[in-house]
Structure formats: C-alpha cells, structure tokens
Amino acid sequence: MVMVSGGGGNAWAKEMTIRRRIARIFNKTQDHFPTLKDYNDYLEEVEDMTFNLIEGIDVEAIEAKIARYEEENAEQIFLSRAKRAEDLAAALKESRMNPVKTEADNTAAGSSQGISGGTGTQGQYAPAAVQPWPTGMAPHPIGSRSDPLQGDDEETRRLRAERAARVGGWTTELSKRRAMEEAFSSIFI
Numbered sequence: 001m002v003m004v005s006g007g008g009g010n011a012w013a014k015e016m017t018i019r020r021r022i023a024r025i026f027n028k029t030q031d032h033f034p035t036l037k038d039y040n041d042y043l044e045e046v047e048d049m050t051f052n053l054i055e056g057i058d059v060e061a062i063e064a065k066i067a068r069y070e071e072e073n074a075e076q077i078f079l080s081r082a083k084r085a086e087d088l089a090a091a092l093k094e095s096r097m098n099p100v101k102t103e104a105d106n107t108a109a110g111s112s113q114g115i116s117g118g119t120g121t122q123g124q125y126a127p128a129a130v131q132p133w134p135t136g137m138a139p140h141p142i143g144s145r146s147d148p149l150q151g152d153d154e155e156t157r158r159l160r161a162e163r164a165a166r167v168g169g170w171t172t173e174l175s176k177r178r179a180m181e182e183a184f185s186s187i188f189i
Contacts, residue, residue, distance in 0.1 A: 014054065015054050018050060018053050019050060022046060022049065022050045022053070022066075024081070025066060025069065025070055025077060026069070027077060027080040027081070027084075028042060028076070028080070029080075032076075049062050049065065049066070
C-alpha cells in the first residue's frame with residue numbers, strides 16, 4: 001500500500017505513485033487479448049482499481065486482488081518489463097547513433113522552425129513529412145493588398161472586428177445572450 005507522509009500530503013504525488021505501481025503490474029497490451037472489447041474491459045477494471053486505491057475505497061480487497069494477480073501473472077509481468085527495457089535500450093542506442101541536429105544545421109536544411117529531423121529524440125517534434133501550404137499559396141498577413149477589408153472607415157472596422165471574433169469562436173448572438181444572462185443573474189428577488 002502506498003502512503004504519503006504528512007497529514008494531507010500531496011494528492012498528485014500520491015496518485016502518480018499509485019498509477020506507476022499499477023502500470024508496472026497490470027502491463028498487458030492489446031496483443032494479449034483476443035478482442036478489443038476484452039482489452040477495454042481489462043483497462044476499465046485496472047482504472048477502477050486505481051481510482052479506488054487513490055480514493056481509499058476498499059483498499060484491503062484491492063491489495064489482495066493485486067497480490068493474487070502478481071502471483072498468477074509473474075512470468076508475463078517479467079516478460080513485459082524485459083521487453084520494455086529492450087525497447088528503451090534500442091531507442092537509446094538509436095538516439096546515440098543519430099545525433100540531434102543543431103539549430104544551425106536545421107536552418108541550413110531549410111527548417112525555419114528549428115525542427116529536428118532525428119527520430120526518437122525526446123522533447124522534440126519531428127513531422128512525418130513537410131507538407132506544402134494546402135492552397136499552394138503562401139500565407140499572407142491580414143492587411144496585405146489581397147485583403148478585401150482594407151480601409152479605415154467605420155463599416156470596415158466593424159466587419160474586421162466581427163471576422164476576428166468569429167475566428168475566435170465568438171458570434172454576435174453569443175455575446176448578446178451572455179450579456180442578457182449576466183444582466184438577469186444580477187437581479188435580486
């Protein structure tokens with residue numbers, strides 16, 4: 001059983017400790033099950049046990065169930081841990097074989113965002129392929145010559161503001177409805 005020292009303790013740390021422990025024990029993959037439904041049922045059962053441990057619900061029964069599962073599936077647990085260790089070792093070896101490009105190499109290769117082309121590098125985004133702009137045209141900033149809403153008259157400013165609000169997910173109806181709700185919620189009976 002996992003206990004966090006101190007009165008209230010850190011709830012997040014307690015949850016992470018329990019989740020790591022359960023993940024080390026219940027480490028079956030979809031390949032271990034004949035159907036997707038069986039795998040999903042397994043995952044749901046594991047999550048229910050995890051939640052109950054975190055919340056302190058029926059802890060003794062769950063700990064007994066975990067101990068039984070560990071005894072019955074000791075070989076499978078060991079093999080899964082060994083496979084994971086081998087995969088991590090292979091990834092580490094590959095990352096050492098393919099060193100990360102430096103920023104100067106990335107810009108020289110045409111990467112304007114400094115995205116590394118190496119695979120398996122932690123903390124970096126490596127797209128599968130660089131896609132061209134969907135329309136075949138480069139993006140242009142608002143207010144360029146191809147922008148139909150140029151000018152400083154009142155109507156153009158209003159249309160520009162509406163367009164900017166719609167891009168952000170806002171509509172005039174939404175703002176009117178919110179204003180009405182706020183007005184009526186402040187009326188005391």
